[in-house]
Amino acid sequence: MDVSTITSVVRNFFSLETLDTRLHAPSSIERKNAIIAKANIQSKWNTLEYKIYGIIFVIAVPLMAKTAIEASNENNPNYPKFKHLLSQGWLFGREVDNSDTQYKFFRDNLPMLGGMILIHFACRQAATSVYPALKRTKFDFIYGMLFLLTAHGTNSIKILIHLGINYLIGKIVVEKSNKKTAILLTWVYGISTLFFNDYFRDHSVGISFIDKGWKGIISRWDVFFNFTLLRMLSFNLDYLERREKSNETSNERGDKSSEYDLLTSNLDDRSRLTAPLPITDYSGTNYLAYVLYTPLFIAGPIITFNDFIYQSNYKSCPSVKNWKRTFIYFLRLVFCILVMEFILHFMYVVAVSKTNAWEGNSPFQISMVGMFNLNIIWLKLLIPWRILRFWALLDGIDPPENMIRCMDNNYSALAFWRAWHRSFNKWVTRYIYIPLGGGGYYRFINMLCVFSFVAIWHDIELKLLIWGWLIVIFLLPEILATFFFKRYESTWWYNYVCAAGAVVNIWMMMIANLFGFCLGQDGTLKLLKEMFSTVGGIEFFLTASGALFVGVQIMYELRQDEMRRGISVRC
Template identity: 40%
Template sequence: MASARDDAVGDGNGNGLTRRRSGPLGFLASVYDLDTLDTRFTTPSTVPYRVAHGPGAAKPDPDPRAEPPKWKTPEFYLYYLAFIVCVPYMFWIAYDVSRPSDPRYHKYEPYLTDGWIPGRKIDVSDAQYYTFRKNLPFMALLLVFHPLLRRIWNAVYSLPAEYAHPGGSRSTTPEAADARQRQRASFDFAFALFYLVALHGFSAAKILVILSLNYKIATTLPRKYIPVLTWTFNICTLFANELCQGYKFRNIALFVGGGSPGLVEFGEWLDRRGGIMKRWEILFNITVLRLISFNLDYYWSLDRRGSSPIEKKQLDPSNLSERDRISIPASPQDYSFRNYVAYAIYAPLYLTGPIITFNDFISQQRYRPATISPARTLRYGLRFALVLLAMELVLHYDYVGAIAKSRPQWDSYSPAQISLLAYFNLHIIWLKLLLPWRFFRLWSLADGIDPPENMLRCVSDNYSTLSFWRGWHRSYYRWLLRYLYVPLGGSDFRSVRSAARSVATYLLVFTFVALWHDIKLHLLVWGWLIVLFFLPEIVASRILFPKRKWERRPTAYRMLSCAGGVANVLMMMAANLVGFAVGLDGLQSIVKGIFRDYSGLVFLVTACSALFVGIQVMFEIRQSELRRGINLKC
């Protein structure tokens, strides 16, 4: 085996830059490249990928705001020492209270089951991850089967020879793109119907009724009513799905048939044949986002009928930038019911996303994205496998989820134990969301569609509340920007009046975000807490301590920003514990447990000091990215 290898990271057609990677460590480093995670992180949204990474492409210039590296300074050597001591100690605390010798072990043992690591049980208290883990082998088979089935479909319903391989390469003419789009959409439409029936049985009919009603709103009503009725219909659908528990056929029979025994019995028979996932309404929220995307993309396309932005700007339709793929409307004929269903029920992204807009989806159906290459998809798959291994190791050795589910007496734990249990609980929440998103994006990449990556940074690599939301569920964040935040007017804090309007915009957006997740009071509290925690950072960074006033004292400004970052981290942890872990009552119990005596205050000061060290390293990571010309803004 050669000691060095070439690793192509170009346009997916063999036309990219080639970087030298040496040996196994070099390959592992390439697995953790930002470019492997998502090319959107290394390519500006306004620049086509082939232009940024094709032959002769220049390396991005360092950002002029980048500071000299600090990795080898005495300050950072002190931070390294803190990492060497603190990180293992954090894991030890969580492990120590998860051992069978712990006197509280019997309380949460029912939430454990035999694991695959000898001598260890695994925490299965989280139903969401347990379901994903149990079904992962079957989903892996589907990941292989679905792209292979498309190949068979393409062989049976093949493109005309002049479109498929003229001169030995795929044609990029508009006619060939139309043919490729019809070929892909016909398969996606047929597979969507099969997929719905397999997942939801007879309840697939309910989903198709909802889709049909939403489609009628966009395509038959007067233009001026489309946005309002689209939002009204889809928000009402979220509530109705929850309140009516998925519209049981038995209840429909009682309502329609007046209690006829035969009809009610038939309704119960239909309910029993609800497919693999009988409760289809639980994961339908993600489909609602696609329904809104289709309607509003169609609504905005009506303004551009009769003109072609591609021709006007003289763009190459086979090599559009991401921004152009999203903003340039599809052709009028593309807003058909077949394409709409193919998009809304696209199998790899149907259950959890990531979310891709309708315009972007149709553009990628026409032209295979240059960002997709077998080598990058392989590395992305390996990265998913490593994250899965990390989750399994945590659940085998740290039973923090089971402890939280067992209604613990928090006063029986030390402040350090309480804090670290909450901290690792947030990491499990992050991992259980990350894994399905990465798996289904991997499936989509294998099928030739490149959706946005949902998670940019580890949950422990965030110090800004605003930046956190740019990198957490990133495709949803971008969806909110396009369809809700910008239409509502965005934010502007240059005056008291505009600031009040901006706060109202944030409240509306996060109220929708909370209700979209679930119709629960603690999620509303979570959404409003997020907005409340935005405000100190906005006031501090834009009004009290603007960076321009500290240009002559960069070190002092960095220390001040780090102190603010510590406060942000504590607030973000509190908000997410309320929303997704222990609820408001649980958070109150945790806080009381930390502050019940003097030792809690000592631990809090120690923890804040450790956070201060961690945030300094986070600052330097972002400075390193700026030195490479990468500005992720989160």
């Protein structure tokens, strides 16, 4: 193989298309050509400008990794402060930083998760072989109930009560009242469960069997209930939307014709959101099969009820039948796990952050401790999500991919939220943002509503609610600047002005996230003080800004490559 062939193979392996068929070019030739028409016809990779960028990139990235290693390994003077948080590793005889509580739980239980996937896969194959006519959702209902009891023990009763009340709201209130009342009650009850579970999670219910009984493998049932809530709401809102489109006189005829249409057509991902399911598909059994679907029960990714039922009982997505695609997806998952293991064995940045062990470090070193901390946060979410999605793909269900961009491949705060936890982003867009009016005159208010829900959904804390509102405020300059400069898109200097603005954006996002998730107040203030009050700090800031500018230009061209293939994911 020559260099160009190897480069092509690597680029294809890490392309968007290998992650999710939803990220392919649209099937409509007209839509695809419209995207291609917006892209630069000529690639810039072979220009002198981008060759210079390439040289800077090849120097800067390894230097960043080297600096993070030096700032956190056993040769650093601060090593004694965080050594107690390290444990014996398996790579090259090195210690491993397994001090992140969330990832430690997942990492230590990875063999058990692998066993669960094999058992579920074997049971599905056995059930299909013995009962060929068995509907997938019937199996999912039975297996889901057993898994719920195993995972949460007697706490399963609390979850089932929530599920039952939500189901009755969707089914009975609309009969006695109207769609708007049912939607309002669905949202009121759904959001109320978050507050109720947060307040009463440690309270006894006064029933000995529940209070003193076995709590299952995961006793903190309320932690994962947030994902269950999204599926509860999806069922009710999809049902109410479908019911509005049907009427009593055409229902009997419509059920049969709809089922025939579903069996003979392949709907794309957008069409599946509003798939014309027969009204009888919105049953209690299908509801529980969907909400308790084992591969996605714990943490998603989130798939809507309509999409799930369409894939389960009518038409499988082409991607889940393509074992080559699934295998490539698995290889990318393995690659991410190995990258995470390398970082944890060579960069003890989590331990450094936990102990504030950066005394005497330069601004460059402190910033790299923070940056690789952010990369670990990204990976510790990406890896479980991809394992769970891989499980679903093996089982014949194709949910949306949650992380479609590397955390370091972002220059826009708005686009960042479209790529981070993408299935959740698509969920809030469908069920909150669009029903409220989308990007019309009330865009700012609609965004406040979206991020208020996102904050409350994550945890019931005032600081998270303020965080959600601040994000909306931070997004406004980018939205206004984009609106103003869009008219100059055809000028030669447009990309450079945008890149300069993107550098400011990246600094703001990094500092906010370093403050919130990595360095805390002390570390962030120390970094800022060192960066703007010393000669070395100012030199670092200017050099880093230049490197970020180069990085943004490379990000632009990567997206231009995608658009030349007819792909636009708006992030």
